Amino acid sequence: MTTQRAVLYDRTGGPEVLRLAEAPVPEPGAGEVVVDVRAVGLNPYDSKARAGLVPLDTPFPRSLGGDFAGVVRAVGAGARCWDGTALVPGDAVLGWGAGTLREHLEVPAAHVARKPDGVPFEVAGSLSTPGQTANAAMGVLDPGRDDVVLVSAAAGAVGFVYCQLAIAAGAAVVGTAGPANHARLRDIGVIPVEYGPGLVDRVREVAPAGITAVQDNFGREAVDAGLALGVAPDRICAIADRAAVAELGLRSPGRYERRADVLDRLARMVADGSLVLPVQQVFPLDRVGEAFALLDTRHLHGKVVVAP
Structure with missing residues (x-):
């Protein structure tokens, strides 16, 4: 054998x-x-x-x-x-x-x-996992040209892919990350802000016209910031904090169906340089x-x- x-x-x-x-x-x-x-x-x-x-x-x-x-x-x-x-x-x-x-x-x-x-x-x-999770989350909020999206953990794999898909769809993206990752977020067109206390003020500073949606990939902080900035719960998608989804009436892709045709499309985007x-x-x-x-x-x- x-x-x-x-x-x-x-x-x-x-x-x-x-x-x-x-x-x-x-x-x-x-x-x-x-x-x-x-x-x-x-x-x-x-x-x-x-x-x-x-x-x-x-x-x-x-x-x-x-x-x-x-x-x-x-x-x-x-x-x-x-x-x-x-x-x-x-x-x-x-x-x-x-x-x-x-x-x-x-x-x-x-x-x-x-x-x-x-x-x-x-x-x-x-x-597969970060790409298909980001794609499923995109399907929940469907951000476009009229949106400014706050994305938490933007330098993580799911967040990094989500940011690129949202920008490709025409949205502006503000992404939370530690300072060490700000340069590579700027490289893909994200406006980076540091996570932690004072997040609401930092988001207001870089997006004075306001944000229209939140994609949370880490926990409660970005959700609370979005609510404080006037984003409606049905324009907040969370994949990491199920308790917050249930408590606040947020949206989530849940247990989405993985699909090989979606993975094929994402792989082709990597091949042509439109996804990193x-x-x-x-x-x-x-x-x-x-x-x-x-x-x-x-x-x-x-x-x-x-x-x-």
């Missing part, structure tokens, strides 16, 4: 609970592909699951990871891409799945899109604990990626 390395954990906790284990290399079922994984972008959800902050009923040992990019290794009967075209071994793809932190991954063909030439694997493997997703550091699989330790600092200027 051919084996591979996979990341597992036997109890919840910090990065130290992660271990590499031997697992069989899967064979694809009908409508599935097996992918040689080249890159997995880590997401905050992965850390929350590992730490036990997300209620899971799956038994230990558990696997981790949701996004990936790689090369098709084997194809099951009837496996076709989202657009109906056949997938064949050697195709470069990106997508999403369960337990992607491994060398070889079995996923439904409907969960992959073709990786455009010129998009690095580490960027492609980081795109920075990568901070790439770690090999045997340093996955270090990758999570960096992710857990939450002081990032790009995606943390594991390359099996």
Whole structure:
């Protein structure tokens, strides 16, 4: 039996609970592909699951990871891409799945899109969660030319993609971030402001005509600032604070449906330069604990990626 390395954990906790284990290399079922994984972008959800902050009923040992990019290794009967075209071994793809932190991954063909030439694997493997979350949030508020949107955690992956999509739609964007990330926000057309006490006054200073919408990606601060600045609750979308959504009548994409055609569109935007997703550091699989330790600092200027 051919084996591979996979990341597992036997109890919840910090990065130290992660271990590499031997697992069989899967064979694809009908409508599935097996992918040689080249890159997995880590997401905050992965850390929350590992730490036990997300209620899971799956038994230990558990696997981790949701996004990936790689090369098709084997194809099951009837496996076709989202657009109906056949997938064949050697195709470069990106997508999403369960337990992607491994060398070889079995996923439904409907969960992959073709990786455009010129998009690095580490960027492609980081795109699905932040890209599709930002896209779903865009669908909630539908910001356009008449909008000035306050975006919290604008330098995080979801916020960074959202800012670019909103600007492409014609909106002006004010983004909260630490000073270290202000320059790269300006580079994509965002007006940066520092988060923390005094946020309302800082937003008033840079947007004297007011803001019309809020996209909150972190917590209550931007929501409260938006309300103080006169934004109606139905023009505030929050993805991080479910309690605030329920309490204040805010909007949220909720458990949106991931779609390979959306991922394909986002990947093509990366390829043509109209969407940027920075990568901070790439770690090999045997340093996955270090990758999570960096992710857990939450002081990032790009995606943390594991390359099996």
